[in-house]
Amino acid sequence: MQVNKQATIKEIAKKLGVSISTVSRALHDHPSIGLRTKTRVQEVAKEMNYEPNQAAIQFKMGKTFTLGVIIPELRENFFSMAISGIEDIAFENNYNVLFGQSHDDVEKEKAILATFKKNRIDGLLVSLSKATKNLDHFLELINADTPVVFFDRVPKNEDAYTVSCDLYKSSIKIVDYLWERGHRHIALLKGPQTLQATNERMRGFMEGLSKKRAKTDPSLFSSSDLTQQGNWDAMKDILSQKNRPTAVVAFNDYVALDAMQYVKRFTKLKINKDICFVSYSNLPMRVYLETPPLVSIEQFPYEQGKRAAEMLMNLMNGKTLTEKQIVLDGELIALDS
Known part of the structure; x- marks a missing residue:
């Protein structure tokens, strides 16, 4: 079976007999390009199976549109529900999500963080491992201007951004x-x-x-x-x-x-x-x-994940938050209720 090769902007420009910059502007709906040219460029791009180079776009914007999430255990129902909340917000904002499980081991937590840094995540959400005694490995990320938001298992730190019950x-x-x-x-x-x-x-x-x-x-x-x-x-x-x-x-x-x-x-x-x-x-x-x-x-895990992701999105967009620490009221659920 023959697979259609993805075309480049250069190939589209050659087929239409126009400049590469004209094709680029037309594909990005630039106001300087007339409707007729814009329509023709977009039609040919579709015919030639053109897909934007996401790596190039991300490089130009200085973003990878990727979030990192570290949790203790994915098999725990609480954290799987929290992840659903995180994913919903990430999807709404066109972000991908990388997940890692610390298994309550601080060294694994550090290793996951190192991998995320190599992948140049734009922000991090984390629920601390039971063995984590200090935040030094997270402070390195924060000091590099990558925002971090903690949820559920949060540190007792007035400067940290947190969501908890x-x-x-x-x-x-x-x-x-x-x-x-x-x-x-x-x-x-x-x-x-x-x-x-x-x-x-x-x-x-x-x-x-x-x-x-x-x-x-x-x-x-x-x-x-x-x-x-x-x-x-x-x-x-x-x-x-x-x-x-x-x-x-x-x-x-x-x-x-x-x-x-x-x-x-x-x-x-x-x-x-x-x-x-x-x-x-x-x-x-x-x-x-x-x-x-x-x-x-x-303890509303979905809501915690959702609110933490929303907080992270705001931080990544340079917004100043009036509330650093969100605390949700827990609800007592009795079997006889």
Whole structure:
């Protein structure tokens, strides 16, 4: 099968007997070119299978029309929904998107960033890995005038552009929900201390208990590295305490599922009877589980991705933003609602 070769501006000009600059102006709808000439040039360009040289256009404009996105795990429903929001905004603005997964490894995060820099991305969206302790590798990009916007897992940095969910207020809502249902021994299964999200959950949890004038029991706090074994170890630690909790606030739905699996496999406790779980993320599959977390916080991943991409577009277009940090209100979703 013969494939039609793409024509060049030079070939179109030769066929029409006009200058290369005339063809170029006609193809770009320049007002100095008459309608008749413009129409003829565009017709011949179509006949000859002409396609604009995007690399040349991008070079002239000083842009690649490419965004970079770094996330911890694409397989997590939260991040796949966030990507949908990012892609929708990118498509509307004629941008391509390059994705990379850090798998919560800071060295992989740095390697992905290095690859993106070689591809000369125009801007970066990133949700930090759990191992990221400083922003030095991102600051190099920012100092080179490439804007960076963080979403969901964001740094505690007043100068950073961020989009996130208010986990502090959401955690207070969780404590209120459990307290109203008679729970007085509430455990907190935390994530890594390096994550700002862990600290915000903890802060809200403590404030929620303080408002009830309840004494906190540090023995019911346990941290996980977010792996299955880490979640099991944290749950084992919580259940080994003298004051066994009647409710556990887990870092997210995935952590809650692992913790519930531990209870089912290694204890005689009945979930949602002897002990219940609440969490964050509001995974769609939660409603199909036989014994799901009773409550989960909706963090609006699609909206986070969309708002972060919109913020990045504005920065790339040189706009001055009055709001550097967008914080969305989380919504408590109960199965009985």
